[in-house]
Amino acid sequence: xxxxxxxxxxxxxxxxxxxxxxxxxxxxxxxxxxxxxxxxxxxxxxxxxxxxxxxxxxxxxxxxxxxxxxxxxxxxxxxxxxxxxxxxxxxxxxxxxxxxxxxxxxxxxxxxxxxxxxxxxxxxxxxxxxxxxxxxxxxxxxxxxxxxxxxxxxxxxxxxxxxxxxxxxxxxxxxxxxxxxxxxxxxxxxxxxxxxxxxxxxxxxxxxxxxxxxxxxxxxxxxxxxxxxx
Amino acid sequence: xxxxxxxxxxxxxxxxxxxxxxxxxxxxxxxxxxxxxxxxxxxxxxxxxxxxxxxxxxxxxxxxxxxxxxxxxxxxxxxxxxxxxxxxxxxxxxxxxxxxxxxxxxxxxxxxxxxxxxxxxxxxxxxxxxxxxxxxxxxxxxxxxxxxxxxxxxxxxxxxxxxxxxxxxxxxxxxxxxxxxxxxxxxxxxxxxxxxxxxxxxxxxxxxxxxxxxxxxxxxxxxxxxxxxxxxxxxxxxxxxxxxxxxxxxxxxxxxxxxxxxxxxxxxxxxxxxxxxxxxxxxxxxxxxxxxxxxxxxxxxxxxxxxxxxxxxxxxxxxxxxxxxxxxxxxxxxxxxxxxxxxxxxxxxxxxxxxxxxxxxxxxxxxxxxxxxxxxxxxxxxxxxxxxxxxxxxxxxxxxxxxxxxxxxxxxxxxxxxxxxxxxxxxxxxxxxxxxxxxxxxxxxxxxxxxxxxxxxxxxxxxxxxxxxxxxxxxxxxxxxxxxxxxxxxxxxxxxxxxxxxxxxxxxxxxxxxxxxxxxxxxxxxxxx
Numbered sequence: 001x002x003x004x005x006x007x008x009x010x011x012x013x014x015x016x017x018x019x020x021x022x023x024x025x026x027x028x029x030x031x032x033x034x035x036x037x038x039x040x041x042x043x044x045x046x047x048x049x050x051x052x053x054x055x056x057x058x059x060x061x062x063x064x065x066x067x068x069x070x071x072x073x074x075x076x077x078x079x080x081x082x083x084x085x086x087x088x089x090x091x092x093x094x095x096x097x098x099x100x101x102x103x104x105x106x107x108x109x110x111x112x113x114x115x116x117x118x119x120x121x122x123x124x125x126x127x128x129x130x131x132x133x134x135x136x137x138x139x140x141x142x143x144x145x146x147x148x149x150x151x152x153x154x155x156x157x158x159x160x161x162x163x164x165x166x167x168x169x170x171x172x173x174x175x176x177x178x179x180x181x182x183x184x185x186x187x188x189x190x191x192x193x194x195x196x197x198x199x200x201x202x203x204x205x206x207x208x209x210x211x212x213x214x215x216x217x218x219x220x221x222x223x224x225x226x227x228x229x230x
Numbered sequence: 231x232x233x234x235x236x237x238x239x240x241x242x243x244x245x246x247x248x249x250x251x252x253x254x255x256x257x258x259x260x261x262x263x264x265x266x267x268x269x270x271x272x273x274x275x276x277x278x279x280x281x282x283x284x285x286x287x288x289x290x291x292x293x294x295x296x297x298x299x300x301x302x303x304x305x306x307x308x309x310x311x312x313x314x315x316x317x318x319x320x321x322x323x324x325x326x327x328x329x330x331x332x333x334x335x336x337x338x339x340x341x342x343x344x345x346x347x348x349x350x351x352x353x354x355x356x357x358x359x360x361x362x363x364x365x366x367x368x369x370x371x372x373x374x375x376x377x378x379x380x381x382x383x384x385x386x387x388x389x390x391x392x393x394x395x396x397x398x399x400x401x402x403x404x405x406x407x408x409x410x411x412x413x414x415x416x417x418x419x420x421x422x423x424x425x426x427x428x429x430x431x432x433x434x435x436x437x438x439x440x441x442x443x444x445x446x447x448x449x450x451x452x453x454x455x456x457x458x459x460x461x462x463x464x465x466x467x468x469x470x471x472x473x474x475x476x477x478x479x480x481x482x483x484x485x486x487x488x489x490x491x492x493x494x495x496x497x498x499x500x501x502x503x504x505x506x507x508x509x510x511x512x513x514x515x516x517x518x519x520x521x522x523x524x525x526x527x528x529x530x531x532x533x534x535x536x537x538x539x540x541x542x543x544x545x546x547x548x549x550x551x552x553x554x555x556x557x558x559x560x561x562x563x564x565x566x567x568x569x570x571x572x573x574x575x576x577x578x579x580x581x582x583x584x585x586x587x588x589x590x591x592x593x594x595x596x597x598x599x600x601x602x603x604x605x606x607x608x609x610x611x612x613x614x615x616x617x618x619x620x621x622x623x624x625x626x627x628x629x630x631x632x633x634x635x636x637x638x639x640x641x642x643x644x645x646x647x648x649x650x651x652x653x654x655x656x657x658x659x660x661x662x663x664x665x666x667x668x669x670x671x672x673x674x675x676x677x678x679x680x681x682x683x684x685x686x687x688x689x690x691x692x693x694x695x696x697x698x699x700x701x702x703x704x705x706x707x708x709x710x711x712x713x714x715x716x717x718x719x720x721x722x723x724x725x726x727x728x729x730x731x732x733x734x735x736x737x738x739x740x741x742x743x744x745x746x747x748x749x750x751x752x753x754x755x756x757x758x759x
Contacts, residue, residue, distance in 0.1 A: 218392065
């Protein structure tokens with residue numbers, strides 16, 4: 001009798017496995033579609049884009065929260081008049097400042113802009129986090145968002161690089177972007193400016209730049225893989 | 231005289247006062263400060279600003295809006311004064327992620343008055359218009375539900391990915407004061423289940439772009455949910471109540487006739503009955519009748535007299551060839567104390583198991599060879615030892631006693647009594663559990679026909695069994711005591727159910743229950759072991 005039960009259970013497990021394992025999911029699309037079948041690859045690229053966009057949205061949310069918390073904590077008397085025009089260290093990167101401008105920009109250029117922005121923020125955020133470690137109360141108050149932020153920027157850059165590689169593999173993107181992949185290329189020019197910025201300005205600038213990255217990614221996605229969600 | 235001097239002194243200030251009053255009455259002055267400057271972008275691509283003009287001035291006032299963008303020092307004027315006291319910035323003049331500084335200046339003939347400047351980034355002032363065309367559909371059926379649909383504001387472009395909308399709706403009963411909120415991410419429809427019937431619902435919708443501020447709520451939309459038609463219910467109620475009547479009738483019948491029903495469903499089980507015995511007779515208690523009933527009318531199975539069978543045996547096994555004995559009835563059952571069993575088993579379980587296997591396998595073989603051999607199994611704790619053809623060792627037959635758990639005896643085929651029994655009298659048992667028997671002719675009397683006395687003669691009383699499971703026998707006939715009540719004798723597995731035996735057994739007091747299993751009487755445990 002036990003033998004019967006065991007064999008029955010093995011058979012049922014095998015059947016279940018067949019049923020469920022045979023259903024293709026979008027996550028498994030990549031290993032299944034090794035040959036360039038258009039439908040297959042586009043699906044996984046959209047998935048990658050979605051993930052990257054979600055990540056950037058989260059990152060922007062955190063930077064927004066951190067900015068307001070910083071204001072609340074250190075500058076309670078927020079003064080509109082006293083606002084000086086920001087000189088972010090990324091202002092030398094030319095970014096499209098409108099929908100049309102972003103749409104008119106070539107894909108490669110737009111991708112480059114995204115990557116440049118992400119690379120430019122890696123060190124400043126890390127140093128910001130280091131400087132914040134002295135303010136234990138603020139870290140508790142902001143539940144260590146500065147660390148999360150600096151991690152996220154790093155992750156997002158890697159994610160965007162993956163998307164770019166995928167696009168290059170599919171032939172959607174030309175290979176001119178690859179020369180800019182290495183972060184050292186970015187950091188060579190004028191990278192020390194951020195050290196002159198104060199913490200508050202840094203936060204403001206990053207809040208803006210993270211919003212830029214999020215929007216550019218969305219525009220890029222809806223241009224390349226216009227599916228639901230656009 | 232004094233009055234005239236006073237008037238002279240007061241003339242100048244009075245004049246000034248009059249002039250001031252005159253000026254006030256005319257309200258001709260610089261314009262009032264424009265106030266409540268606000269800007270808003272309903273679609274993240276354009277924006278507009280508004281203000282409320284300040285009061286006063288009296289003279290015709292012109293309001294101008296000036297703005298400055300971050301990075302450029304030039305001050306520019308509003309590109310389009312859309313409506314009164316507002317300024318519209320089209321796409322060409324709108325840049326996001328750029329700080330604007332806006333100021334409104336009111337000027338008239340007498341001067342200018344500027345408002346407080348307003349600094350903002352476009353992404354901070356995004357606030358869409360309310361959604362449009364809210365429609366409500368009530369669907370009744372098995373699952374009454376309410377479907378709400380709406381459109382995004384017409385000015386928003388949702389295809390390019392520049393804008394991500396999320397929606398929120400709220401609903402309440404007309405009578406209630408509490409709204410219930412639901413979020414509907416990017417979908418422009420929503421379904422609410424479990425709605426009440428026969429009430430009026432109020433619904434409002436609003437939306438937001440990315441994480442911007444929420445729009446205003448739409449105008450309230452009302453919807454009335456009709457009642458279910460009652461006829462359906464009443465029909466089913468009628469059917470239900472009608473079907474109850476036969477049910478009740480059936481119940482009543484069942485209760486009235488419960489006895490017959492019970493007999494039908496649960497037929498009575500006949501009680502136990504002994505053939506030929508009348509229960510009533512027994513109850514009446516007359517002993518003669520009882521005895522007659524019990525004894526005379528019964529048919530007892532024929533009992534073969536045990537003495538016809540060779541059951542005087544000691545089963546001793548030979549370790550090497552563990553088969554049952556072939557033709558020779560050299561089967562002896564060596565009595566071992568029951569309490570030995572546990573010791574034995576614990577000590578030599580492996581051997582026992584092996585032996586058990588052997589004995590079981592061999593039992594099959596032996597059954598072919600010796601037809602009437604049977605192995606009674608499952609007799610608790612009697613050591614039965616299978617004998618082999620003795621391994622002849624210098625004229626001494628060694629038999630190795632292998633105790634094992636399964637008891638049993640081997641029924642050996644009956645041999646002619648004339649056959650010289652190859653019994654060996656156990657001479658002694660040495661320390662290795664070896665029974666050393668003398669090869670001498672044992673008189674027939676050992677055979678089954680022997681009387682008790684004869685049989686008894688050849689019994690040896692076991693002197694003791696030591697911890698090595700060796701049996702020491704007393705070697706004289708003193709042991710032979712006519713009284714079988716002597717403890718510690720090797721009782722052959724003599725299935726003679728003779729009463730002395732029986733009594734003897736009962737007096738042993740040790741394992742009387744094993745009588746039927748073919749055991750050998752045991753020693754009084756405490757004394758020996």
